[in-house]
Amino acid sequence: xxxxxxxxxxxxxxxxxxxxxxxxxxxxxxxxxxxxxxxxxxxxxxxxxxxxxxxxxxxxxxxxxxxxxxxxxxxxxxxxxxxxxxxxxxxxxxxxxxxxxxxxxxxxxxxxxxxxxxxxxxxxxxxxxxxxxxxxxxxxxxxxxxxxxxxxxxxxxxxxxxxxxxxxxxxxxxxxxxxxxxxxxxxxxxxxxxxxxxxxxxxxxxxxxxxxxxxxxxxxxxxxxxxxxxxxxxxxxxxxxxxxx
Amino acid sequence: xxxxxxxxxxxxxxxxxxxxxxxxxxxxxxxxxxxxxxxxxxxxxxxxxxxxxxxxxxxxxxxxxxxxxxxxxxxxxxxxxxxxxxxxxxxxxxxxxxxxxxxxxxxxxxxxxxxxxxxxxxxxxxxxxxxxxxxxxxxxxxxxxxxxxxxxxxxxxxxxxxxxxxxxxxxxxxxxxxxxxxxxxxxxxxxxxxxxxxxxxxxxxxxxxxxxxxxxxxxxxxxxxxxxxxxxxxxxxxxxxxxxxxxxxxxxxxxxxxxxxxxxxxxxxxxxxxxxxxxxxxxxxxxxxxxxxxxxxxxxxxxxxxxxxxxxxxxxxxxxx
Amino acid sequence: xxxxxxxxxxxxxxxxxxxxxxxxxxxxxxxxxxxxxxxxxxxxxxxxxxxxxxxxxxxxxxxxxxxxxxxxxxxxxxxxxxxxxxxxxxxxxxxxxxxxxxxxxxxxxxxxxxxxxxxxxxxxxxxxxxxxxxxxxxxxxxxxxxxxxxxxxxxxxxxxxxxxxxxxxxxxxxxxxxxxxxxxxxxxxxxxxxxxxxxxxxxxxxxxxxxxxxxxxxxxxxxxxxxxxxxxxxxxxxxxxxxxxxxxxxxxxxxxxxxxxxxxxxxxxxxxxxxxxxxxxxxxxxxxx
Numbered sequence: 001x002x003x004x005x006x007x008x009x010x011x012x013x014x015x016x017x018x019x020x021x022x023x024x025x026x027x028x029x030x031x032x033x034x035x036x037x038x039x040x041x042x043x044x045x046x047x048x049x050x051x052x053x054x055x056x057x058x059x060x061x062x063x064x065x066x067x068x069x070x071x072x073x074x075x076x077x078x079x080x081x082x083x084x085x086x087x088x089x090x091x092x093x094x095x096x097x098x099x100x101x102x103x104x105x106x107x108x109x110x111x112x113x114x115x116x117x118x119x120x121x122x123x124x125x126x127x128x129x130x131x132x133x134x135x136x137x138x139x140x141x142x143x144x145x146x147x148x149x150x151x152x153x154x155x156x157x158x159x160x161x162x163x164x165x166x167x168x169x170x171x172x173x174x175x176x177x178x179x180x181x182x183x184x185x186x187x188x189x190x191x192x193x194x195x196x197x198x199x200x201x202x203x204x205x206x207x208x209x210x211x212x213x214x215x216x217x218x219x220x221x222x223x224x225x226x227x228x229x230x231x232x233x234x235x236x237x238x239x240x241x242x243x244x245x
Numbered sequence: 246x247x248x249x250x251x252x253x254x255x256x257x258x259x260x261x262x263x264x265x266x267x268x269x270x271x272x273x274x275x276x277x278x279x280x281x282x283x284x285x286x287x288x289x290x291x292x293x294x295x296x297x298x299x300x301x302x303x304x305x306x307x308x309x310x311x312x313x314x315x316x317x318x319x320x321x322x323x324x325x326x327x328x329x330x331x332x333x334x335x336x337x338x339x340x341x342x343x344x345x346x347x348x349x350x351x352x353x354x355x356x357x358x359x360x361x362x363x364x365x366x367x368x369x370x371x372x373x374x375x376x377x378x379x380x381x382x383x384x385x386x387x388x389x390x391x392x393x394x395x396x397x398x399x400x401x402x403x404x405x406x407x408x409x410x411x412x413x414x415x416x417x418x419x420x421x422x423x424x425x426x427x428x429x430x431x432x433x434x435x436x437x438x439x440x441x442x443x444x445x446x447x448x449x450x451x452x453x454x455x456x457x458x459x460x461x462x463x464x465x466x467x468x469x470x471x472x473x474x475x476x477x478x479x480x481x482x483x484x485x486x487x488x489x490x491x492x493x494x495x496x497x498x499x500x501x502x503x504x505x506x507x508x509x510x511x512x513x514x515x516x517x518x519x520x521x522x523x524x525x526x527x528x529x530x531x532x533x534x535x536x537x538x539x540x541x542x543x544x545x546x547x548x549x550x551x552x553x554x555x556x557x558x559x560x561x562x563x564x565x566x
Numbered sequence: 567x568x569x570x571x572x573x574x575x576x577x578x579x580x581x582x583x584x585x586x587x588x589x590x591x592x593x594x595x596x597x598x599x600x601x602x603x604x605x606x607x608x609x610x611x612x613x614x615x616x617x618x619x620x621x622x623x624x625x626x627x628x629x630x631x632x633x634x635x636x637x638x639x640x641x642x643x644x645x646x647x648x649x650x651x652x653x654x655x656x657x658x659x660x661x662x663x664x665x666x667x668x669x670x671x672x673x674x675x676x677x678x679x680x681x682x683x684x685x686x687x688x689x690x691x692x693x694x695x696x697x698x699x700x701x702x703x704x705x706x707x708x709x710x711x712x713x714x715x716x717x718x719x720x721x722x723x724x725x726x727x728x729x730x731x732x733x734x735x736x737x738x739x740x741x742x743x744x745x746x747x748x749x750x751x752x753x754x755x756x757x758x759x760x761x762x763x764x765x766x767x768x769x770x771x772x773x774x775x776x777x778x779x780x781x782x783x784x785x786x787x788x789x790x791x792x793x794x795x796x797x798x799x800x801x802x803x804x805x806x807x808x809x810x811x812x813x814x815x816x817x818x819x820x821x822x823x824x825x826x827x828x829x830x831x832x833x834x835x836x837x838x839x840x841x842x843x844x845x846x847x848x849x850x851x852x853x854x855x
Contacts, residue, residue, distance in 0.1 A: 052441075071449075072441075072444040073445075074449075076445060076446060081445075084445070088445070090435060090438035097434075102447075105446060107428075110428065110431075113431075
């Protein structure tokens, strides 16, 4: 069943068309990877869906309801959570308090929020750090916290914006594991990524953007064989050697 | 949970000391001093809700103080209504003001919001200075009524005023404590910490900013009503001035914004200083104590913007490291 | 209702006073645009400018027009001093601290002045510039007129300095992007100090000019500062010419509002303008929001 359907989404910034009539459907339980060179419009698409700014045109239907143009907090209430590329943790609050803010999305009671927050921290491997000040965490843990905050809002769809950037080998493996766990718990995931080692192993499908347009969509094994994709990343003059995974 | 038990014990001792205070200090001045401390602590706590927790710096809080003072006084003088009801009505009118002022202002960022609050405060004061029905510049002198709890007027001793002020003070502390631990408090802190981050987690920022301002306005207003009954005279210069807004803000900042006890500590430090300097340097009216205020504000902002509580936290950290 | 003469007279008075507001606003705008810190002690610095001129006259019999350069220098130093002693330390401080620091300075200066010089209103009697001239039935005070001319000249000088000289361009660069500017060798510390110095110097000039015709007392600065905030918002954050023009507009509105509605509320109109501007058009008239 289609959880979210984006049809003809367009976003203009002045004279620049950052998203040009993009169609995207994500089904329940999928992990969809969104890739493309720098400036392709991935984060813009993200922000339009998440309500960060309204699209200039097109529609976004989530759970059969039109959500384009709604404010960000409304969209979160409906069940779409997102992380930010540059993490937005609440520096002066503890890790636990940070996650509780997310948990309050579904409850008015502090006790309930605390319970949910502790569960999420356990899930994300941050339980031991629950009383640390968020501002003092390592980059990897800050990203984990960003993840946990979003997860605590009990979303149906989780959107990750370059959540893996800047992580080392071990951290990346742990992050991939975490995303898999999230999928197993029934949450649908869209992830924007640059790091191919992350996107390919976990995505059910991969969508490629370039210059604001969708240029390809396929399973990970086949996407790297698309001409347009190769051209987008490597330029016209390069010919890929054909390989199957 | 030994620490929690300790805290309760200290709280109980503190409350007890404050309750028996007027029986040991029977002269009017010490009682007046404590009443002023309670009043400013309550206002500081009220300001703290929007300024400390939610991070929206209001420099025009006197509007709510004045609204409370004038509402209960006018209701008393024109309608014969007891100030207790006047106080509550004043509180709700202030919440209404917060709504009208707040919703448009919340779109403003930082400095613009602060300046807007100053502008609104000045407009309010100007308006009251010219509103004849409400006394204009001459102000309102409250009628001397027979001494009674219902009339909230006491002529022979300050003690009943003391306990009412203590009641308001306790109420405001309780309210702050409750906010601190509730969803409201968490959301306020999130708004202060990162606005867009807060939004992305489902927080309706404008609505919660309003809640903070409404709470803040309500309690400030109650203090205004009490003040009118205590001093029995109000005029635009005594209840709407910018100075009042500044002192309230300073009380919270000195003690520690965004905490339950910060404004309380701030009041206990600042008000005695203010009252004593006023006596020492006497005459010339408001002046010298404000030089000290100004200096204090500068020093705090530069060296310890997190106030006394911030200082003590730093000491605690050094211990545990 | 009102004769066209009275209206014209009011308009001229508004424009002339507006020029003073304009210069005060420009000083504020420079600092605000440069480092996003609002100088809440702006009014008190203006007051110091006025008092400097007053004491030069009263103690040493130096005419305000002659002591104007001295006022400029003294206020410049005060501005630079404020930067190094206070502002530099709060550049990275939480927002509340930034607001309160200059606010505290303002209160400190105001009540110190009141303590040292009493709250009494002072006036410079018989300065070199005095009297009125008459242009077709409209009376224009000589001090006010000279003040406007000098403020306009000062503004043009400042505009030239900012846009056409190397140092001025360095200041502009620092205000646009501090890090990029420092990567190009511009010492942002010096630029900030300079910005504060020049911003305060504007107040020195405005203060000296005003001392010719305005009462001088410790609380005099406050309304001018408030008007300056409105002017900067109206003109558009970061736009120096915007602030200047906005200051003049506000002078007009204040005087005309006082004439047509009620003198007691003239500042109310100014604030209402502020609220309208920030609610409806946050980028002001010329801003780079």
